[in-house]
Amino acid sequence: MMEQKVSKLNHYFEEQIAMCGRRNKELLIDERTDEADFEKVKANVYDIFRTILSVAVKTGKGDSNAVRRFFVQKSEQIPSSWETAYDNAKQHNDAVKMRLEQIKLDTINEIKENFTKIWEGAE
Amino acid sequence: MTETDAIRLFKCLSDKSRLQILKSLAIEDMYVERLAERLGITAPTVSFHLKKLADAGAVTSYKSQYYMMYSLKKDIFETSILEILQEESDEAEAQAQRDAAYRQKVIDTFFEYGRLKAIPAQLKKERIVLEVIAQAFEYDRIYTEREVNIIIADFHDDFCTIRRDMVGEQLLERDTKGYWRVKP
Numbered sequence: 001m002m003e004q005k006v007s008k009l010n011h012y013f014e015e016q017i018a019m020c021g022r023r024n025k026e027l028l029i030d031e032r033t034d035e036a037d038f039e040k041v042k043a044n045v046y047d048i049f050r051t052i053l054s055v056a057v058k059t060g061k062g063d064s065n066a067v068r069r070f071f072v073q074k075s076e077q078i079p080s081s082w083e084t085a086y087d088n089a090k091q092h093n094d095a096v097k098m099r100l101e102q103i104k105l106d107t108i109n110e111i112k113e114n115f116t117k118i119w120e121g122a123e
Numbered sequence: 124m125t126e127t128d129a130i131r132l133f134k135c136l137s138d139k140s141r142l143q144i145l146k147s148l149a150i151e152d153m154y155v156e157r158l159a160e161r162l163g164i165t166a167p168t169v170s171f172h173l174k175k176l177a178d179a180g181a182v183t184s185y186k187s188q189y190y191m192m193y194s195l196k197k198d199i200f201e202t203s204i205l206e207i208l209q210e211e212s213d214e215a216e217a218q219a220q221r222d223a224a225y226r227q228k229v230i231d232t233f234f235e236y237g238r239l240k241a242i243p244a245q246l247k248k249e250r251i252v253l254e255v256i257a258q259a260f261e262y263d264r265i266y267t268e269r270e271v272n273i274i275i276a277d278f279h280d281d282f283c284t285i286r287r288d289m290v291g292e293q294l295l296e297r298d299t300k301g302y303w304r305v306k307p
Contacts, residue, residue: 032140033138038168099170099171
């Protein structure tokens with residue numbers, strides 16, 4: 001059962017990373033370099049949490065709750081510095097930095113939502 | 124526009140979304156949401172591009188009622204590329220500063236209380252020293268050889284070598300009437 005959830009999540013991460021790669025290429029061809037970089041930022045976030053999932057599985061040693069706890073804890077812990085960076089950028093009216101941090105935060109929110117759906121078996 | 128400003132502007136313009144934003148602003152001043160709707164990109168992405176355009180000096184903003192309006196900085200776009208190319212380069216300015224510093228260092232090394240301590244062996248350094256001595260000569264005035272020797276002797280006892288080298292370096296010219304300072 002847990003293996004299925006992990007496999008679904010891995011498939012989700014791989015799909016998202018591949019999609020970011022495709023969009024990145026399309027945007028580069030369309031001469032939208034910065035927006036192409038946004039896709040790389042998103043892909044990095046997916047990649048970080050794919051790694052976290054594999055670490056969670058390894059350390060959880062077959063305990064589904066332990067895996068979930070580890071993943072949820074990291075998905076709260078890691079973005080806290082992104083939130084701080086976003087707030088700082090907002091204070092300084094730095095729309096460039098704000099956008100980059102917002103992309104990371106939007107991506108992790110999407111990951112959290114999908115993790116819950118998959119782990120709780122809603123899908 | 125400095126070279127750095129020009130590079131920043133060109134880099135900023137080499138992006139389709141930003142070019143589309145500028146094209147829209149060329150029609151009329153607009154606010155972020157309007158641009159986002161028009162170009163089919165998100166408002167935060169438009170803000171991102173506008174910030175880059177503002178930093179590059181391509182757009183400016185002003186408040187109008189509830190909206191922050193953005194407009195083209197037309198004077199930037201009225202500058203021709205040829206004008207930018209004809210601007211003196213920052214690197215040339217930095218080079219000039221380095222040259223001036225080097226020149227001052229040579230002067231400080233070879234002069235003491237207005238007297239030349241020694242004639243530099245290096246031609247580049249000697250040229251600088253001779254240029255300093257040449258400043259003691261007025262333009263548009265003919266000097267006899269004796270007058271030239273007296274002026275140079277105020278700097279160094281070997282006035283013969285210095286006088287000959289100043290002619291060789293084309294700082295002084297001479298004919299049968301005498302010597303005169305060459306205008307740069």
